[in-house]
Amino acid sequence: MLQKDYPVVFPDYILTQEELSPDKCLFFDIETTGLSWKTSHLYLLGAVFYENEIWIHRQWFCQKPGEEKEVLLAFSELLSTRKLLLHYNGTTFDVPYLMHKYTFYQLPSPWEGTRQMDLYQLFSPLKKLLHLDHMRQKDLEQAIGLFRKDWYSGGKLIEVYKKYLLSGDEDLLEMLRLHSKEDVDGMLHLLPLFSIRALWTGNCQEFITCNHTPENNLILSVQPKYPFPVRFEKELPHAVLHVTPDQLLLEIHPEAGCKKFFYPNYKDYYYLPMEDEAIHKSVGAYVDKDHREKATADNCYKKVSGCFYPQYEDLFTPAFRDERKEKNSWFLLPGDFDEDQEQLLKYLNHLLSHVLQ
Incomplete structure (x- = not known):
């Protein structure tokens, strides 16, 4: 078995932002001669880990199939001091494959006490958002401007490995090493995509600037501490989102006019047809019986005029609608809304979690 270490430099600030301890993380990928x-059999395993204040990329390579067990033991030893295992689509292949191999060799399972983070699953909403045809790791890498030196697929490299076993050619070995190295290193460079994931999960914590256009459009803008790794746009009927490396800009379009606030307990109200509004029975008792009727759920409302801003649930109250059964609602901006970071952040995260669905 050959073991080789490479130094690694990557934007690990994202681990701190995600409250992940570097010395507990281990990124890995495997290369095999089949599915x-x-x-x-397993012929190459690459792993990146943090040790003595530096990141190390370590590869274990089988010079012959009989060294597979040796690689598994080396990986177990390293994993024993790590609690978080990160991979790309390893849930469906890498992890089950290794689990079967550990069982076959009657070795203890290395997964006890660890949790896993599959970057493929975490970033899968990006396929639609970035208009990707596929969600291979290479597709995401290219979306953030990362292009590999190696263009071989894992399947094509099986024949390269077989040729290496026959010849021991060092050039073939380097081809195999490069592919594995770029697989694992590529995962590291995908980590800034967590900043985009924070948007659709409603976890943006950046400072927000609020402005208004002459048309009363509300503009919420964010300048991230670290650049967003991709740029994209998303448009809905009442909101337009622009994301560039240096800025997030969300423009919200209000509706001006009259909307209805529906009272929760219609049995406590009378409906006044002439006024087209409902009033509480304690007041309606003084209205002529010919000018009032028992309210129903659909006409138990009060009309309000103003400039209304959209929300996808009743985040801010009072919430207004055109019709009672409408899922989405509207609200009027409080006077101090523009300066209230807590309210701005609440609204921004609410909108982003729906706009980016």
Whole structure:
């Protein structure tokens, strides 16, 4: 078995932002001679970890199939001091493959006490958002401007490995090493995408600037501490989102006019047809019976005029609607809304979590 270490430099600030301890993290990827653990073997395992205040990329390479168990033991030893295992789509292949191999060699499972983070699953909403045809790791890498030196697929490299076993050619070995190295290093460079994930999960914590256009459009802008790794746009009927590396800009379009506030308990109200509004029975008792009727759920409302801003649930109250059964609602901006960071952040995260669905 060959072991080789490489120094690694990558934007690990994102781990701190995600409250992940570097010395507990381990990124890994495997290369095998096939998809079935029964009829193939592991020939290369690459892992990146933090040790002595530096990041290290370590590779274990099988110079012959019989060294597979040795690689598994080396990986177990390293994993024993790490609690978080990160991979790209390893949930469906890498992890089950290794689990079967550990069982086959009657080795203890290395996964006990660890939790896993599959970057493929975490970033899957980006396929639609960035208009990607596929969600391969290479597709995401290219979306953030990262292009590989190696253009071989894992499947094509199986034949390269077989040729290496016959010849021991160092050039073939370097081809295999490069592919594995770029697989694992690529994961590290995808980490800034967590800043985009924070947007659709409603976890943006940046300072927000609030402005208004002459048309009363509300503009919420964010200048991130670290650049967003991609740029994109998303438009809905009442909101337009622009994201560039240096700025997030969300423009919200209000509706001016008259909307209805529906009272929660219609049985306590009378409806006044002439006024087209409902009033509480304690007041309605003094209205002529010919000018009042029992309110129903659909006409138990009060009309209000103003400039209304959209919300996808009743985040701010009172909430207004055109019709009672409408899922989305509207609200009037409080006087101090523009200066209230807590309210601005609440509204921004609310809108982003829906705009980016």
